[in-house]
Amino acid sequence: MPQDLHDQRQAIASGQTSLAETLSQARLASLDSACDHTFIRHPAEVLAAAAEAASSGAPASGPLAGLPVSIKDLFDVAGQASLAGSIALAGAPPAQADCPAVERLRRAGGLIAGRTNMVEFAFSGVGINPHYGTPVNPADRTVARIPGGSSSGAAVSVATGAAAVGLGSDTGGSIRIPAALCGLVGFKSTARLVPSAGALPLSTTLDTVCALTRSVRDAVTVHEILADRRVVLAAKPLSQSRFALARCLMQDDLSPTVASAFEHSLRVLRAAGAQIIELPLDDIAELAGINATGGLSAAESYAWHRSLIARRQPDYDPRVALRILRGASMSAADYIDLLAARQAWIKRMTARLSGFDAVLSPTVPLVAPAIAELRDDDTEFFRVNGLLLRNTAVVNMLDGCAISLPCYTPDQSQTQLPVGLMLWHAEMHDDTLLDAALQVEAALNAAHRH
Secondary structure (H helix, E strand, O other), X not given: OOOOHHHHHHHHHOOOOOHHHHHHHHHHHHHOHHHOOOEEEOOHHHHHHHHHHHHHOOOOOOOOOOOEEEEEOXXXXXXXXXXXXXXXXXXXXXXXXXXXXXXXXXXXXOEEEEEEOOOHHHOOOOOOOOOOOOOOOOOOOOOOEOOOOOOHHHHHHHHHOOOOEEEEEEOOOOOHHHHHHHOOEEXXXXXXXXXXXXXXXXXXXXXXXXXXXXXXXXXXXXXXXHHOOOOOOOOOOHHHOEEEEEOOHHHOOOOHHHHHHXXXXXXXXXXXXXXXXXXXXXXXXXXXXXXXXXXXXXXXHHHHHHHHHHHHHHHOOHHHHHHHHHHHHOOHHHHHHHHXXXXXXXXXXXXXXXXXXXXXXXXXXXXXXXXXXXXXXXXXXXXXXXXHHHHHHHHHHHOOEEEEEEEOOOOOOOOOOOEEEEEEEOOOOHHXXXXXXXXXXXXXXXXXXX
């Protein structure tokens, strides 16, 4: 795994390397076969020009210090059309201005390097795209595995070193799923903290603008940029932390690797003095009934797509079109009832979580399957997609915040596929969650090293 943003900045500041050399390395990573299908607009030329400018110009400033940031292809970048991983938007006019998220990354010194591939219209957790190809998970160089989605290219760009940060979105897990499967950190903030203007919507209620990074400290820095706010960290030690253990369907059907890594993580945290209390959270089982008429993503995506899909449905990924069209049968009354049921559920869940620093669960219940297993098998595709979204989507329905960070099996195998540990909480607990995640990451990394 390449260095995180903080280590890259330190290496440049100390003279161990230069920004020009760092950008040249990112350019080489973007051209490597590991980045095939990662970018819809390739960053190599941008990185080459930036490296040349950095070799003779003034040092870059700001928290991103001139380092490359990849942009998921649903965010407006001035002068470029946003295609959202689709060919149905071919011919769309270029954006007149950067969206707020991109503008804030630029203002922080980020180099907007490339537009990343994604699941068409962000409507799947798998990462497969039939139009532009599927980015391959770089965690396994022998078997072509899914990267997770929908922020698939964003994850691969960061994991390979082609970008220091990957801007993406999370509606049901689209940041945290690829983080878990690719061995990265993915932080989903409380949705309203970051403006979503200038981003093509999937669900206007659930969409969250956020990013993939290589460490929790990077996640803190990038969230501060995107939310234009200062994160308050208490540095609360694990010995004073109180975590809820979600004993519910979130732990059903775990693959052996995920089960082993999750239980090992719990042992590491208990050994560090963390108090971990089992919490049934049976309320989570109510979500199937609440979403029985199709859910917010179906209703709200159909509202946006109904004209376009009527004209250009043959240009859509059939699996994406199927999910969007579920919204066509929802009535206004169904939608209003869904919103009301969600708010009542959020109120009950928030009360359950009171007094905890975070809830612990596996991010996803399985490691990344092979692309070949899912490419042409609709039954298996939708089974895996449902499993990938099962745990993460709970937090979006909660209007909460969550972070996925890598965890490990006790045998420390070098061939282990990545596994994610998810810490999560109700809305506006972002700073407490990030503070806890820093301590958890340190404990897990120390156990992994030794």
